[in-house]
Amino acid sequence: MDLDDSDRYRAPALDKGLDILELLAGVDGGLSQAEISKKLDRSPNEFYRMLDRLVRRGYVIRIDGDRYSLTLKLFGLAQLHAPVRRLASFATPLMRDLAEKSKQANHLAVFDRGAAVVIAQQEAPDYWGISIRIGSHIGLFDTGSGHVLLAFRSPEERQMMISEYARLRNDIDPGPEFHARLDHVRERGFEMMASVQTAGVYNLSAPILGPDGRGIAALTCPYIALVNTPSAPDIDETVSMLQETAAQLSLLAGSDVQHTR
Template sequence: MNDLDQDRYRAPALDKGLDIIELLAGVDGGLSQAEIAKKLDRSPNEFYRMLDRLVKRGYVARLDGDRYVLTLKLFGLAHLHAPTRRLASLAMPLMRELAEVTRQENHIVVYDRGHPVVIAQLEAPGYWGISIRVGSRMGLFDTGSGHVLLAYRSPEVRAMMVAEHVASGGPEGRMTEAFSRHLDEIRARGYEMMPSAQTAGVTNLSAPIVSADGEALGALTIPYITIINAPEAPDITRTIDALTETARRISELAGAGLGADLTDTN
């Protein structure tokens, strides 16, 4: 496309809005309307309506003293298709199959800034089951998912995860020698099985989704409940077998490329 064609398809209002966003992205502390106009070599009146729209849409925030700063909305939009979402998309068909086979709910949890967070979930196919909402933040020390995420990380990364968890309000002093040995046991057997610390009668079953180098990308978890009126539902031993096999298949689907993204960003 030549310069004439580019001029023909210009969108001045859009250009003006993008100019403001790009300018604010490169400064700390924000700019006033007059400063924005001066830096972009325009009249201040040209930017009033555009700034008003950017504020109302959440891309820009107005501070005291008539200063404008860029918000994190663009950052959030950029991460709508982050590696964790690709992992959820890849895993969903296998999670659906797992739910049908086990008659239990299952969900995927990844580590994010101090907490395990649910990124994908499938309901149990019958009338009864535990439901965990996508986006739920969990404990690192008192959930099967948290244990698996810690077990399949190096000691250095574990220490970083614990420090972030404590800084975000989690309990201190949980990384004892006994707990470290327990994490090693989880890694040796390939899954965690523990009574739920949140719900009576539930047993947390968690298996790792791992990258090519064995580091945890996430944890696939079933909050197992005994279903009395469904004799065809597998017992807990067969459920563990189905869980670990599904986690292995998801790990293979995720591949080394996705694994590198996830372990670098979580």
């Protein structure tokens, strides 16, 4: 194929949008419209409408008034690809084993386009348990899954996730105390918090880590005290079981992390 043939089906507007996305993916802190046009050797007016559309579609966000930066929407789209579906498939037997041992339900959540989304769920083995439907969108700020998904990312990714979530929910960043809590979650390796949605439930959440050590999913057990099941593990034992299962899933995902009891 000669050069004329290779350009026969060019789509200039699409090329322009992809050029912007690829450029922003390689910089920290974003770029102004003028900087984008200079780096791509085009007139600034050529990019105004394209940047506006990318912002409106959620792929790019305006920061500090006149700078443009990528959101995590592309990352979220990638989460719907085969690796995450395989993770949910690999997780099923381990989540079932965790439910049997802990006598509690559990679920797996990932960050997808501004929300924490449940991609796998395992019922408790006996009569009582708290379960969440697959496909449910849950909060980043007020759930154990959300805290873990934020805690095990870089500061830059965390802020992008928070900004995207807050924009979609018409909410605001909870502030320094919330970020301090996320740092504490990362330091101890899991989250344990009273449920904001259901009285008497504790959210126990641990990260699934990818090959680069970043959190790619959160495994969560909505723990309830089983009064009529004296053999059921207590909350500390359940945390340990949860961490062990999360470490096994991290290994399947390619991480070299090890859980130590």
